[in-house]
Amino acid sequence: MKFTLLFLLTFLLCFSGFSQDNHATALQGMRVDVVYLASNLLEGRATGEPGESLAAQYIASRFAGEGLQPKGTDGSWFQPFDFNIKENPHSNTGGKAGNGKNVVAFLDNGAPTTVVVGAHYDHLGYGLDGSSLYVGDSAVHNGADDNASGVAAMLYLAHYLKTSPAKHNNYLFIAFSGEELGLYGSKNFANNPTIDLSSVTYMLNMDMVGRLNKEKVLAINGAGTSPVWKDELAKISVGGIKPKTTDSGIGPSDHTSFYLKDIPVLHFFTGQHTDYHKPSDDSELVNYNGIYEVAQFMATLIENLDGQGKLAFTKTKDEQKEATSFKVTLGVMPDYVYEGEGMRIDAVLDDRPAQKGGLKAGDVVIQIGDVKVKDIYGYMEGLGKFNKGDKAIVKVKRNNEVVETEVVF
């Protein structure tokens, strides 16, 4: 009896020591990936620039190190594509043409179906006309959260799935480029796939997973794209993560390109912040354990779905297009992971209606004109009532007080 107990204790100690080592090693690996990809050496990884090529080489060598197969064009790791951005006649930003490349790797389990796991690795370089929210001298936009964090999570998943018992699917890992220019890389892959797209059961996209907050709210978009998603997500319990879902398969990232091919998708996102699309999106601000927990959450989902065959697809209402068709904006960044009633403002942009009306980051919008704002959709509905030049009374909660202000759109 004593012997058995001692044996058990020794075993447990060894086992917990082992898993702690795994955890520490995983965190260190993620940190190395993010710090390198988001370093000034890579000059913001702008599509078609030398920093993008260096990042692509790094990701390919990491895939190779995990023992994956190259699955780009002609048996290489890379899938090149052209991009051509037309000059915008309404602003002084010029057009730009060039080529970028996706990095594609395959984990072949000899299965009839394949799961696509993707994350874009390109970013804004020195600011990319029109996309940067930074005002100042030219500076490297490091893109640690956007989206070195997603690449690190993807590389961890590649490592994890290699030895996972979930073998009823193959796994295709894609590091997309051209995302910031308009989803060029993922569109190119969806139109020129290097595997049979009809064998893809679902696609998981990680874009900005490096800022998991204290409350551990994880935004998961696309939950309406398969009838199984919501039940499956509700089953998972990892590290106290609280999923917050939206339905639409259309969003400002690469899962959209797969949704438009009738593939169930999910987009994982730890939320917006004031360093978004600025040079200050740096590696030291990343929550590495948060990336680890998001990746573990996804690994659990993948393992739970293993053996369920190809997932059913459902079309969703196109919320994103409605959102972009508004004639006016307040000029704020909404907090997409806010769970209370109303729409919490994460950041107020300079010289826009909200700032001119005295609104501040942290304010919770509860009414615009006559429309009561219960959540971000209520906020969009409220904005939809106005035209340029209109005035509106906006009610916000600020430190438990209700403040009213007039804004001019």
Ligand SMILES: [Zn+2]
């Ligand atoms: Zn991004």
